[in-house]
Amino acid sequence: MEKILEAMDKDIIGIVQTIIFALQAGIFYFQLSAFKQQAGFMRDTVDQMEKAFKLASDEFISIHRPRIAVRHMRIDNDKIKFEIKNIGETQAKLLSRCVGVQTTAPVFQRPERNPETFKEDVTLPSGQGIGREFDYSKPSDTTSTNIWCFGSIVYKDGAGMVRTTGFCRSYDKDTERFTPLQDSDYEYAY
Numbered sequence: 001m002e003k004i005l006e007a008m009d010k011d012i013i014g015i016v017q018t019i020i021f022a023l024q025a026g027i028f029y030f031q032l033s034a035f036k037q038q039a040g041f042m043r044d045t046v047d048q049m050e051k052a053f054k055l056a057s058d059e060f061i062s063i064h065r066p067r068i069a070v071r072h073m074r075i076d077n078d079k080i081k082f083e084i085k086n087i088g089e090t091q092a093k094l095l096s097r098c099v100g101v102q103t104t105a106p107v108f109q110r111p112e113r114n115p116e117t118f119k120e121d122v123t124l125p126s127g128q129g130i131g132r133e134f135d136y137s138k139p140s141d142t143t144s145t146n147i148w149c150f151g152s153i154v155y156k157d158g159a160g161m162v163r164t165t166g167f168c169r170s171y172d173k174d175t176e177r178f179t180p181l182q183d184s185d186y187e188y189a190y
Contacts, residue, residue, distance in 0.1 A: 057159075065157050066092030066126070067189060068165040073149060073178035075171070080136045080149055082178075085129030092155040094120035095162070099134055099151035115151060124155075147171035149178055150186065165189040 067088035074081055080101070086092045100115030122130055138147070150168040157163060168186030169178035180187050 064089045065161075066090050066124070066155065066163075068092055068094075068124075068153050068155055068163075069189075070151075070153065070165065070167040070169075071129070073169050074176065075136065075138050075147075076133075078135060078137050079133040080178075081131065081133040082149075083129045083131050084124070084153055086124040086126055089126055090158050091123055091125045092157060092163075094122045094124060094130075095154045095156060096120055097132065097151060097153045099149065101136055102148045102150070104146040120155075148181075163190060 065088050066086050069085050069087045071083045071085050072081075080099075084094065084097070096117055096119055098115050098117045116134070118134075124130060148168060148170050150166075152164050152166045154162060154164050166186060166188045168181045168183070170181060171177075172179050
């Protein structure tokens with residue numbers, strides 16, 4: 001009988017050990033699933049933090065960015081002169097400018113210039129400007145002739161975003177200067 005009890009004890013111990021092992025395996029699986037779920041939550045949190053950082057960065061850049069303006073445009077002798085000025089809060093790296101002229105002068109005396117692109121490699125700090133000019137002969141009869149100077153300035157901000165400022169100015173015969181057209185199709189910045 002004693003041998004039978006010993007055999008039963010061994011069987012019971014084996015069964016108990018198997019049950020304990022199964023419970024431990026279940027707990028391990030449950031913990032592993034919880035770790036995987038927690039890792040997924042952490043990944044989602046990191047993704048959300050990256051999106052929030054990018055949004056904050058984009059908003060900061062859109063508020064604190066360079067803004068290029070074309071100023072003081074005039075005809076001086078045989079040149080059109082103007083200033084490219086950074087009126088924004090951060091520096092701008094000029095990449096190119098494109099300038100053209102259109103008139104209503106008679107065809108035989110039209111000193112028009114098709115848009116011409118000039119490469120630039122200048123960095124303008126905030127508040128700084130740089131003068132530019134190009135050859136242009138004013139029509140002999142400016143009293144009945146309208147003159148427009150138009151173009152765009154392409155530049156890069158500190159974050160590497162390429163931006164463009166467009167302009168179109170009409171010549172004011174009384175002040176002998178160019179004034180901006182009040183039309184967002186021709187006067188723009190983005």
